[in-house]
Amino acid sequence: MAHTDPDPHVSSTGVAVEVTSRAQPNTRRPKIDGRRHSVAQPVTIRSVADEAGVSIATVSRVMSGQTNVSRSRAALVREVAGRLGYTPNPVAQGLKSGSFRTVAVVVPNLSNPFFYDIIRGIGLKAQAARYQMVVLDSNEDPDKEVTICRDVLRYSDGLLLISPRMSAQDLQQLAAEDKPVVMVNRAEVGVGIPSLCVDNSAAMLEIYGHLSGLGHRKVVYLAGPSASWQNDMRQAAGIQAQAFGLEVKVVPAGGTIATGYKAVGRALELNPTAIVCFNDLSAFGALAGLKEHGIMVPDDISLTGFDDIEFSAYAAPSLTTARNPKRELGQLSWTIIEQLMRGEKLLPTPMLTAELIVRGSTAPVRR
Amino acid sequence: MAHTDPDPHVSSTGVAVEVTSRAQPNTRRPKIDGRRHSVAQPVTIRSVADEAGVSIATVSRVMSGQTNVSRSRAALVREVAGRLGYTPNPVAQGLKSGSFRTVAVVVPNLSNPFFYDIIRGIGLKAQAARYQMVVLDSNEDPDKEVTICRDVLRYSDGLLLISPRMSAQDLQQLAAEDKPVVMVNRAEVGVGIPSLCVDNSAAMLEIYGHLSGLGHRKVVYLAGPSASWQNDMRQAAGIQAQAFGLEVKVVPAGGTIATGYKAVGRALELNPTAIVCFNDLSAFGALAGLKEHGIMVPDDISLTGFDDIEFSAYAAPSLTTARNPKRELGQLSWTIIEQLMRGEKLLPTPMLTAELIVRGSTAPVRR
DNA sequence: CTGTTAGCGCGTTCAG
DNA sequence: CTGAACGCGCTAACAG
Numbered sequence: 001m002a003h004t005d006p007d008p009h010v011s012s013t014g015v016a017v018e019v020t021s022r023a024q025p026n027t028r029r030p031k032i033d034g035r036r037h038s039v040a041q042p043v044t045i046r047s048v049a050d051e052a053g054v055s056i057a058t059v060s061r062v063m064s065g066q067t068n069v070s071r072s073r074a075a076l077v078r079e080v081a082g083r084l085g086y087t088p089n090p091v092a093q094g095l096k097s098g099s100f101r102t103v104a105v106v107v108p109n110l111s112n113p114f115f116y117d118i119i120r121g122i123g124l125k126a127q128a129a130r131y132q133m134v135v136l137d138s139n140e141d142p143d144k145e146v147t148i149c150r151d152v153l154r155y156s157d158g159l160l161l162i163s164p165r166m167s168a169q170d171l172q173q174l175a176a177e178d179k180p181v182v183m184v185n186r187a188e189v190g191v192g193i194p195s196l197c198v199d200n201s202a203a204m205l206e207i208y209g210h211l212s213g214l215g216h217r218k219v220v221y222l223a224g225p226s227a228s229w230q231n232d233m234r235q236a237a238g239i240q241a242q243a244f245g246l247e248v249k250v251v252p253a254g255g256t257i258a259t260g261y262k263a264v265g266r267a268l269e270l271n272p273t274a275i276v277c278f279n280d281l282s283a284f285g286a287l288a289g290l291k292e293h294g295i296m297v298p299d300d301i302s303l304t305g306f307d308d309i310e311f312s313a314y315a316a317p318s319l320t321t322a323r324n325p326k327r328e329l330g331q332l333s334w335t336i337i338e339q340l341m342r343g344e345k346l347l348p349t350p351m352l353t354a355e356l357i358v359r360g361s362t363a364p365v366r367r
Numbered sequence: 368m369a370h371t372d373p374d375p376h377v378s379s380t381g382v383a384v385e386v387t388s389r390a391q392p393n394t395r396r397p398k399i400d401g402r403r404h405s406v407a408q409p410v411t412i413r414s415v416a417d418e419a420g421v422s423i424a425t426v427s428r429v430m431s432g433q434t435n436v437s438r439s440r441a442a443l444v445r446e447v448a449g450r451l452g453y454t455p456n457p458v459a460q461g462l463k464s465g466s467f468r469t470v471a472v473v474v475p476n477l478s479n480p481f482f483y484d485i486i487r488g489i490g491l492k493a494q495a496a497r498y499q500m501v502v503l504d505s506n507e508d509p510d511k512e513v514t515i516c517r518d519v520l521r522y523s524d525g526l527l528l529i530s531p532r533m534s535a536q537d538l539q540q541l542a543a544e545d546k547p548v549v550m551v552n553r554a555e556v557g558v559g560i561p562s563l564c565v566d567n568s569a570a571m572l573e574i575y576g577h578l579s580g581l582g583h584r585k586v587v588y589l590a591g592p593s594a595s596w597q598n599d600m601r602q603a604a605g606i607q608a609q610a611f612g613l614e615v616k617v618v619p620a621g622g623t624i625a626t627g628y629k630a631v632g633r634a635l636e637l638n639p640t641a642i643v644c645f646n647d648l649s650a651f652g653a654l655a656g657l658k659e660h661g662i663m664v665p666d667d668i669s670l671t672g673f674d675d676i677e678f679s680a681y682a683a684p685s686l687t688t689a690r691n692p693k694r695e696l697g698q699l700s701w702t703i704i705e706q707l708m709r710g711e712k713l714l715p716t717p718m719l720t721a722e723l724i725v726r727g728s729t730a731p732v733r734r
Numbered sequence: 735c736t737g738t739t740a741g742c743g744c745g746t747t748c749a750g
Numbered sequence: 751c752t753g754a755a756c757g758c759g760c761t762a763a764c765a766g
Contacts, residue, residue, distance in 0.1 A: 095742050
């Protein structure tokens with residue numbers, strides 16, 4: 001078995017050019033390497049300027065691609081910069097300019113593929129716009145969420161909140177910061193944060209309509225996280241579903257596989273013919289739970305999810321669900337925050353829709 | 368689940384006081400709000416100093432919790448800081464001190480729960496150490512991975528590479544930076560980056576031994592991403608498996624549900640009695656593919672995964688797999704990078720092991 | 735075209 | 751105990 005010896009910090013290929021003491025024109029001395037880990041001393045704009053025999057301003061101009069530098073000097077600077085491996089320090093740039101070409105995305109739970117698909121949508125557009133995207137996970141903790149947001153906002157140009165769990169009041173405080181904030185999957189009136197949402201009610205009603213058409217009457221809704229706005233919407237739709245002649249009872253669960261699995265017992269006590277889950281994850285858990293109870297899906301009980309994450313199509317049986325427009329959510333939210341960052345007026349953003357996807361987990365109710 | 372929230376972080380409810388123009392003692396003017404988005408002007412250390420009638424040095428001392436400030440002044444400063452909602456700008460702090468209390472984690476693919484579980488392990492420890500963790504996704508692109516790493520290293524104190532796809536040479540360049548870098552799930556000799564690995568070979572051999580014990584002889588290995596070190600290890604184990612009398616043929620696939628699903632056809636052409644997958648995700652896809660081909664698992668064909676991500680236990684049938692010590696991987700890698708960041712000598716890190724988990728997807732071969 | 739200079743917000747000597 | 755002054759690395763006037 002190859003043992004992985006943490007190597008004793010082998011040297012750099014990076015030809016750490018010893019800047020000998022010909023740095024006379026400047027009083028600056030290459031600082032004694034007091035750093036703990038370091039081998040190579042950081043190469044700054046001064047290193048390049050000194051080495052090339054020009055001023056730091058010239059280096060700055062060259063690096064930022066300005067044209068008002070003589071071709072020869074520009075070439076020289078570029079050569080030296082390349083040789084020394086110089087890259088402008090984005091922290092210093094950020095401190096100076098106030099911009100970091102970075103946006104932060106905060107999600108409650110990175111373990112849900114649904115969130116990841118949104119993030120990917122954002123990341124794609126961000127990359128194209130030469131922005132860096134960093135992802136932060138609040139671990140479903142509203143307080144931590146607030147802290148994270150405030151911290152990260154200091155070194156990013158904008159903040160994307162995906163399904164934020166924090167209070168409306170905390171949201172309002174965030175909105176008062178001097179950086180653009182955009183919210184996805186949550187609407188909060190009077191808070192002053194533009195938000196991009198999917199019409200959860202409509203989608204849920206489609207699900208209920210589908211179930212009703214299959215003859216179902218007694219339904220259990222397996223609820224999601226209590227702090228989730230999406231759950232509020234989806235749960236509320238159960239009441240309107242009475243219009244379809246459905247009786248929807250709520251069983252608290254959560255938004256993960258494990259919570260869906262565990263909630264099955266309580267759901268069964270209510271003798272439903274169909275179980276409607278907060279999301280695909282909990283539906284997947286419920287599926288496993290039902291199987292353990294010896295209940296066949298969809299023969300004995302119909303089951304639905306929400307989001308249409310990838311593996312829902314591959315589950316056995318495949319999951320009837322509502323397709324959340326994840327990619328669009330991501331891309332559109334980027335568009336919004338980009339407008340904000342550029343100081344443009346916001347185009348009115350539409351409410352997106354989730355499409356019902358009928359698969360194998362729902363069937364006509366058995367008499 | 369009792370949530371462990373070590374962070375009291377009592378936040379002042381941040382009443383955003385309008386600082387009127389009594390900032391006379393200082394020439395600085397609250398800069399005209401030329402910002403695009405802004406409502407409130409940023410409150411800096413000077414705002415607090417001026418408002419409290421002390422020097423910025425005093426404010427700095429108070430904020431950093433030093434004791435050499437008179438109790439009365441300290442109290443005053445704290446009061447003013449709270450009232451103004453002042454928080455030291457971490458960017459400026461970072462530029463000054465060279466530390467950001469931030470570590471960056473780069474993963475090839477956030478959509479794999481396996482990676483997320485590692486990240487969570489890191490995040491837990493990081494939070495406890497009052498570090499912030501940011502996550503970056505390279506999207507399986509080696510070049511992008513390099514760029515991301517270099518960028519993010521400028522504003523973080525350390526870099527955790529999870530299953531990096533970049534070349535050994537690029538890794539070496541990263542190692543030459545003056546910040547600690549730690550690698551997880553990849554070993555690369557002579558590169559100078561400490562790495563934390565799981566003994567993939569041993570685990571694979573356990574899987575093969577298990578299969579052999581069930582009477583299997585003809586096995587197909589559904590390979591993972593070609594740039595993956597873990598795949599190299601797991602694939603190579605197929606050769607040693609001949610010692611068990613197994614014949615292991617390799618079919619290229621990938622590390623996702625979709626790739627596993629698509630590869631089933633080619634795997635079946637080889638008439639195996641068992642299919643060993645690179646990871647749980649591809650196994651899950653293969654499971655669905657086999658079902659479509661009318662093949663029962665485990666009756667007709669046995670199937671195994673690797674990692675033991677959460678839903679493997681809930682799949683139908685549940686997946687025989689090797690339990691990757693995800694949490695430990697995360698926590699241990701934090702321990703390593705923390706030592707590095709503190710400049711301590713590295714304790715030798717052990718190679719972790721993955722435990723065989725036998726579930727419903729494997730069975731004795733049918734005669 | 736080019737160099738000098740003044741900060742961005744903060745931590746940190748160094749005098750008092 | 752306290753404040754003035756310098757500089758982290760960089761950009762943007764402002765002279766020349």
